[in-house]
Amino acid sequence: MSKKARPFVATALVVLAAAAILWLMGRPLTYKGGLIELWGPVGAKQSQMLLDWYSASHVVHGFLFYGLLHLVAKRWQPGQKLLAATLVEAAWEIVENSPVIINRYREATIALGYRGDSVLNSVSDIAMMIAGFLVAARVPVWASVMIVLVLELISLAIIRDNLTLNIWMLLSPDDAVRAWQARA
Structure with a gap:
C-alpha cells in the first residue's frame, strides 16, 4: 500500500471501528x-435513518475541521488531515450516543424524546463530515463561509435548530431559546 493511501485506508477503518463501538x-x-429510509424527518425516525435535518450540522463540522486543521497542521498531507477530522467526528458520535449526552x-x-442515533445514522453523520471536509478543501474560503x-x-x-444553537443549548441552556424552538 502506498504511503499516500494509508491515511485514507485508516480513515475507512476509523469509520468501521466507530460503527462497531456504537x-x-x-x-x-x-x-x-x-x-432503512433515506430521510428521517423530525420525530421518531429522526437520527435513525440515513439523513435528517442534523446532517447539515455534520457537513458544517467538516468545514470547521478543515479550516482548523488548515491553520494548525499546515505541513500535514490532506489524507492526514482527513484522518484527524474523522477521528474527532467518530469520537463525537460515540460520546454523543452515550447515556450522559x-x-x-x-x-x-427541545429533544425531549431523543433516544440517540442508530449506527446507520452515526455512520452517515461521519460521512457528511467527510463530505463537508472534502468540499472545504476544494472551494475558496469565502465559499466555505457562505x-x-x-x-x-x-x-x-x-x-x-442548527449546530450553533445545539452547542449553545448543550453548554448553557436558555429557557427563552428552548421556548422559541418548541414553537416550531
Whole structure:
C-alpha cells in the first residue's frame, strides 16, 4: 500500500471501528424492524435513518475541521488531515450516543424524546463530515463561509435548530431559546 493511501485506508477503518463501538454500546443498527429510509424527518425516525435535518450540522463540522486543521497542521498531507477530522467526528458520535449526552439533550434542549442515533445514522453523520471536509478543501474560503452560513440558516429557519444553537443549548441552556424552538 502506498504511503499516500494509508491515511485514507485508516480513515475507512476509523469509520468501521466507530460503527462497531456504537453497536457494542447497544445502539440499534437501524430503525425498528430494520427499516432503512433515506430521510428521517423530525420525530421518531429522526437520527435513525440515513439523513435528517442534523446532517447539515455534520457537513458544517467538516468545514470547521478543515479550516482548523488548515491553520494548525499546515505541513500535514490532506489524507492526514482527513484522518484527524474523522477521528474527532467518530469520537463525537460515540460520546454523543452515550447515556450522559443523550440525557443532556433531553434535559437541556427541545429533544425531549431523543433516544440517540442508530449506527446507520452515526455512520452517515461521519460521512457528511467527510463530505463537508472534502468540499472545504476544494472551494475558496469565502465559499466555505457562505456554505456554512446557508446550512446554518436553512436549519434555523426550518427546524429552529442548527449546530450553533445545539452547542449553545448543550453548554448553557436558555429557557427563552428552548421556548422559541418548541414553537416550531
